[in-house]
Amino acid sequence: MGVPDIVIANAGVSTGTLNSEREDLVTFKRVIDINLYGVMHTFLPFIKAFKKRQHGQFVGIASVAGIRGLPGSGAYSASKAALINYLESMRIEMLPHNIQVTTIAPGYIKTPMTSGNTFAMPFILDVDEAVNLFIKAIDRKKKFIIIPWQMNIVGKLMRLLPASVWDFLAKQGPKKLRAMIE
Numbered sequence: 001m002g003v004p005d006i007v008i009a010n011a012g013v014s015t016g017t018l019n020s021e022r023e024d025l026v027t028f029k030r031v032i033d034i035n036l037y038g039v040m041h042t043f044l045p046f047i048k049a050f051k052k053r054q055h056g057q058f059v060g061i062a063s064v065a066g067i068r069g070l071p072g073s074g075a076y077s078a079s080k081a082a083l084i085n086y087l088e089s090m091r092i093e094m095l096p097h098n099i100q101v102t103t104i105a106p107g108y109i110k111t112p113m114t115s116g117n118t119f120a121m122p123f124i125l126d127v128d129e130a131v132n133l134f135i136k137a138i139d140r141k142k143k144f145i146i147i148p149w150q151m152n153i154v155g156k157l158m159r160l161l162p163a164s165v166w167d168f169l170a171k172q173g174p175k176k177l178r179a180m181i182e
């Protein structure tokens with residue numbers, strides 16, 4: 001089949017976890033295994049081939065949840081924060097080889113991942129809308145993008161808030177139901 005032009009690492013899992021519960025460590029490891037190492041394993045077989053050809057694009061699907069720590073979602077939040085930084089490292093390493101790395105950090109999208117959520121999900125996107133925004137970002141070879149634009153404003157504010165303000169806002173926010181992933 002030859003070397004592809006674009007490699008997208010989209011697979012991911014999300015669940016609520018509690019930092020106080022030892023048994024949740026299994027879920028923590030699994031979430032990080034899939035959401036972080038899964039992306040590395042997806043990209044790795046293509047890096048040398050892209051470098052040789054001096055062309056290619058890697059796309060990683062992160063999350064707004066990776067911008068600040070979310071209570072009740074320690075595993076997911078940590079996995080996506082680590083992913084955002086891994087993708088940034090990759091992006092800079094790939095610059096001399098004419099290889100683009102695009103990080104997409106979505107807010108909420110209507111998929112099975114969010115179908116069980118009982119809390120309000122502001123600016124939630126239908127899958128088709130989300131896919132169109134993904135395609136646009138990939139076509140434009142964006143380095144980092146939060147979608148939709150309303151979430152981009154939220155995400156930028158989240159980054160700027162001092163810890164005490166973030167703590168106050170986040171502690172009253174919605175929490176994903178705790179469940180084990182093995």
Ligand SMILES: NC(=O)c1ccc[n+]([C@@H]2O[C@H](COP(=O)([O-])OP(=O)(O)OC[C@H]3O[C@@H](n4cnc5c(N)ncnc54)[C@H](OP(=O)(O)O)[C@@H]3O)[C@@H](O)[C@H]2O)c1
Pocket residue numbers: 010011012013014034061062063064105106107108109110111112113114
């Ligand atoms: N939905 C949202 O609101 C939202 C927001 C921000 C970011 N994201 C991110 O968007 C990406 C896609 O999520 P989604 O909403 O489409 O979730 P989803 O509906 O739960 O789908 C998850 C996908 O990941 C695959 N997957 C999970 N574990 C895997 C593994 N160990 N090996 C291979 N594939 C695996 C699943 O494959 P199978 O069906 O074969 O299990 C499925 O195709 C994820 O990275 C997620 O974190 C989603």
